[in-house]
Amino acid sequence: MSRLVLVLGDQLSHDLSALKKADKGSDIVVMAEVSEEAGYVKHHPKKIALIFAAMRKFAKALQDDGWEVRYTRLDDADNAGSIVGELLRRAEETEASGVICTEPGEWRLIDKLKYAPVKTHIIRDDRFIASHAEFEAWAEGRKALRMEYFYREMRRKTGLLMEGDEPAGDKWNYDHDNRKAAPDDVSVEGPLWFEPDAEVEEVLELVEDRFGDHFGDLRPFGFATTRAQALEALAYFIEHALPRFGDYQDAMLEGHQFLYHAVLSPYINTGLLGPLEVCQAAEEAWKKGDVPINAAEGFIRQIIGWREYVRGIYFLEGPDYPTRNVLKQDRDLPAFYWGAETKMNCVSHAVAQTKEQAYAHHIQRLMVTGNFALLAGIDPGQVHEWYLAVYADAFEWVESPNTVGMSQFADGGVIASKPYVSSGAYINRMSDYCKGCAYKVSIKTGEDACPFNLLYWHFLDRHRDRFSNNARMGNMYRTWDRMDEDRRETVLKDAAHWLARLDKGDTV
Template identity: 50%
Template structure:
């Protein structure tokens, strides 16, 4: 029998389709999983995220043992400082002569692992993570020669490649590639939001919750509300429920902001995709089948599939294409310190308070809350790009740098010089009012720009336009707005900018 291999599985690679498990010999090879302090604490991760990953890892290791694999499992209580230390100890325990690991999703880890072979003195093989639907080479091939990396065109190529929502002539169903215009409904409590089923908490998860309560007591996250699945079967049940009970209204209200529910009609599966409990192509195929069976509109199915087949794959491609320098970009030189209330949600701006509080307590907010409420405020106020990105990475259950950094730095903050977005996603309070019912419960008036009671988003919007007008004038989609601003009376503009200065001096305390 040939020498054993130590096959390392990371906490976001918990899939039987993980490349390191392909051709693994249960009689010869060893599987290593480790809950290490470095990965659990490099940012103050939401406690829901830590519980999800640790519990899912423990359940996955049990499944591997049931399948006959020899598993080395290092729990957090053992005090393993890093993945390298875990691999070093695992080699000694297993007498393996090589380490095999699927390439990590974060640049810092990849750089670290590329040094392991010389330090460990054994062969270290980094496998490409082929669970993604576009490899890094695929994206580079698509990006080659393009001046602009627009997701829409990448998405169309992916639809063709995987033959999703195409007719027999391989043209888009319904005659259009994108139904986003039909998926922007605001919320006025038109219908009842379905009650989501509770997730059973077993003994393993209870043990992890107790551990995280003790060891991460200062991190965000109210674990009395923990409701995440921790196995592939559990994640699939959540997806099945969504397809049956929420998908039909997902499209209509995917951009809506509601007082009544943090979840609305969203899928709540991104965290399962990002740690391997669900496979992206299977999810897309299930949603397509739901549409073909008449359970939802084409617009709803297309909008959902676009987020996975298009956006998820696209942001990963952008991340690896532009790193490591991507993290240092800062288009508007935004450097104002992150307000302390980003960690407490203690603000009178109702929409922002709601989005922040559920992000901190549950580790969840949907894309409009992240982009057009929290991100929009950070953009308008000129909050420090690095601090904002670290906050997003910390608070969300589904956040890993490959997906968080492009979404935050590129989309929310337009910090990447327009690599991803054709314009900054800046908006006043009128947008937020149109999308939901938070404004009714807010002490600020979205129709007022200056004076006591004026919505801070309004003056900050024009303050942003004014201070960055040289850059924005060159943008085809923002030039008209800048032109209209310049035509306003000088005293009018000064009053708004002065009020914006006052907001920045007081609201950011």
């Protein structure tokens, strides 16, 4: 009897464990564009288009490879509207005995499949370097789960940038060299884009029609939608951007939305590229002398370090993780996250770029939109939903630890040893945003003061009980305490006034 093999929109890998386990001669692949997946948050139209177009092309590639594929398009009349509904429909249609599925990247869907009325066997997703068991073993008994130590394990396991048992160049981490401010000359104009073909165009029209009310620009659309294109984008990145990736990893420039970043996360997270092959390509370029060690190491760390680590945390911490809010922050997400006007040039640019590209790089996510939300006391659940919706690479296993943990400290420090907060000075040092801003980054109080300056102290003051004993925050509290009392009062009063205007819906 045949079985159904479910392939989800972020499982577009030929070496997917469910496909490896299945029998091409008798089992049937099921893929479905469904409104439940497209609607659990209002995904950016570019993200939906990327997933649907890549799903359609992957299904075709499987068919060419000899698989029987039952593919449901969003506008098919008999579309059941959900993954489980589609499995039931296909099971009845084919009289299949059950379903094999690679573990989804979200507790919500894992639960639905576990309790589905059709017998479903969920198997390990081995596209990651560390299994759940390995991560759990690493985490067992540790007081703090810091990424750096986990990363070293992954270096040893993969052999990437290793010389025997020692790290290449005698250093595990070259981050110290990777904090240069934005350069004057940027030698690359973003990643490699691809002109939509007829199949992609058909998807764009569907998305326009069905999801035209979602935040984000659908066109121009240039994402890769096949593995072959994604490999081209990888090769382009390695040649043109990786050499300077390390140096300018944290920089932000108004006129250069991508700088030297890879823009490969949408492809790695949907399965078009494997994390290991991406890292091996970077290592190879370093071995050939084409990229410096700080670039290769910095890049590889993001993937075998951060990416694997946040996944480990998501599955270790359990389904309630995205709902955590230890700081009890409860302000609504301001309308300017959805494109309403704001006078803060940094936020306005990060949001406009997000709307245009379904992409912002790490420091824009962490130190602009994330930093602002944390300082302003925004409800982390709403922040999490925003990040999950607006980025093409956002799937809960990777988005929620980055947002809820790293960016909003809502997990109480599972990921970050201290909150990622900064005043305007950091943004000014790393970007050219402040030059064109209505606020003045050098001003600390009053109407013209940069809101990040006001809110920084307001945040530290309102969370004093939690953070004043944190060894890494002692300096910040000492600086605050050294200010004379009148000045402290003025800062807090001005911050409260600014927040009141934000709450009223004034353009701030």
